[in-house]
Amino acid sequence: MSELRDLYQEVIRDHSRNPRNFGKLDSATHRAEGYNPLCGDELALELCVDEGREISQACFTGRGCAISTASASLLTEALCGKSVDEAEVLFETFHGAVTAPPDAPTDSESLGKLACLLGVREFPMRVKCASLAWHTLQAAVHGETDPITTE
C-alpha cells in the first residue's frame, strides 16, 4: 500500500480529478497528439508560443489514467512562462528522472512539483503513462504532424 501511496500522491490524485488547463486554445501556434497504444490513452496538447519563443499558454484535452492526466496537467502548469528552450531542458530532466532506477538521486530543485511523478519508477509498466504528455510536447515543439505514440 505504501508504494501505491507513493505512486498516487495527493498532488497526482488532485490533478487527475481536477486537471488544470484542460481545454482547447483558440490561438494555438503549436499542436500535437499523443497516443499510448498499450492502453488506448490519447491526448492533444496545444501551445501558444509568442514571438520571443516564450510559451504563454498551454492546454490539453484527451482521456487517460490518473498518472497520464496528472502528468499532462502538471506539464501545462510548468510550461507557462517558459521559453521553448527551457521547456526542452525540462523535458530532458523529467524524462531522465522518470526512467532512472528507483534508487537514483533526484534533482528535485529543477523538477519542483513534477517530482511527485517519480513514484512511477517503482512501476515500470506505468512510466509511459507519465511520459506521454512530454513526448507530445516534443512533437508539438518540433512541429511533427503525425500523432506520436509511446511505442
Added chain:
Amino acid sequence: MSRKAEIPAQAGLDPAELRRDFPILERQVHDRPLVYLDSAASSQKPRPVLDAVQRYYTHHHSNVHRGVHELSVEATDLYERSRERVAAFIGAESARECVFVRGTTEGLNLVAQAWARPRLEPGDEVLVTEMEHHSNIVPWQQVCRQTGAELRVAPMDDAGDLLADEFEALIGPRTRVLAITQVSNALGTVNPVAELAQRARAAGAVVVVDGAQAVPHRPVDVRTLGADFYAFSGHKMYAPTGIGVLWGRLELLESMDPWEGGGSMIRSVTFEETLFAPPPARFEAGTPHIAGCVGLGAAVEYLEGLGMDAVRAHEEALLEYCVKELQAIPGLNLIGRPAQRAGAVSFTADGVHPHDLGTFLDREGVAVRVGHHCAQPVMKHYDIPATARASFGVHNGPDDVDALCRSIRGALEFFA
C-alpha cells in the same frame, strides 16, 4: 494422466484441488497469494504439461520426420500422437485436417493468405463481426486490400450480442468468407456460430472460426459447428506458448497452395519443379515446435481428464457468481451482458481508469488484464478507451472472485 478416476465429470470440479496442479499458483506477488484472473490472455500451465515438455527434452528430443535413428522415431511419434489427440478433441474427421501453427493469429493469417487471397475477386465480400480480436480483422483487411474484396462488419448491440437481422442482411451472394469468433475475448460473448455458419455456408461462404477463447472452456466439435476452418492457441488452453492449431476441412486444405516454402512440406524438389506434400505437412515448412506440440497433447489429455462438460459447468457457475458479485459493487459498470458468456467478464469503475485499477489490483496480488484487449472496435462501440477484464480457468474458485471484488472495493475507496 487421467483424473477421471478421481473426479467424475458429473461431480463438478474442485478448484482447490486443481489449484495444486499449477505450481505457479504457489508463488506470491507483492507478498500476497497470487490470484490469477488473466487466463484469457494466457493460461498457466499444470504440472502434467510442464512434465511432458521436460520429459520430451530430457529423453526423446530429436528432429521429426527426418531420421531413421531411434530418437527421431520417438520424437515423430510423440509429435503425431499429439496431432491425433488434438484432432479427436475437436471432432476432426482425421488428424490430417490439423495443421500445427504458432497460434490462432498464424492460423487465421494462413487461411487469409493461402485460401482467400488466390480466390477473392474485386466485389467479393468478407464478413467479420464488431467484436473480433484484431487477429481476425487485420488479416482480412490485408487480403481485401490485396484482392479488391470488401470488408463488411456485422454489428452488435450494447449487451455484446450480434444483431441477428443485421447479420442476415449482410449475408449475400458476394459473401465469400465469414470470419467470426466463437467467444469474444473482450466481452465473453458466446456467438451462435452453428446457426450463423449454416446461414453463411448456404450463401456459399467459407466459415472461419476464431476458437482461441472457446476451446479452453467448452466442448468443441468443429463438424457440428459447421466451420470450414477453426483456429486456436495452445497457450490459452494450458499448453506452451508458440503452438496452435489450424483445423480445416481436408478438401479445402488439399485445394490450397502452401504459404511458406521450405523443408518438410515437399514431396520432391528439383530446380525446375517442386511437388508439395499433402496437408498437413504442406503447411508446416521447417522444423516445427515439437516440444510445444508435445505439451499441447498433454494439455488436451489434462482437459479430457477433467471432462470438458465439467469444465464448462464449473466456469459458467463461477462467471455467474462473478457477475452477481461485481453488480453488487456501487460504481462498477459491467461492459457487455451477453446472453451466453464464457471465460471472461469486462468492467469499468467510476472515477478509476482501468490502468489505475489494474495497478491497484496487482499490488493486492490480483492479476487482471486492463486495456483494449486487442479489440479496439469493441472499445469504440462503448466509447471507452479500455476495460478491466477478469478471466477464468479451471483452477479458479469463488475465493478468487471474492479477492477480486474486495480489491475493487479497495480501489474505489482509494481513488475516491
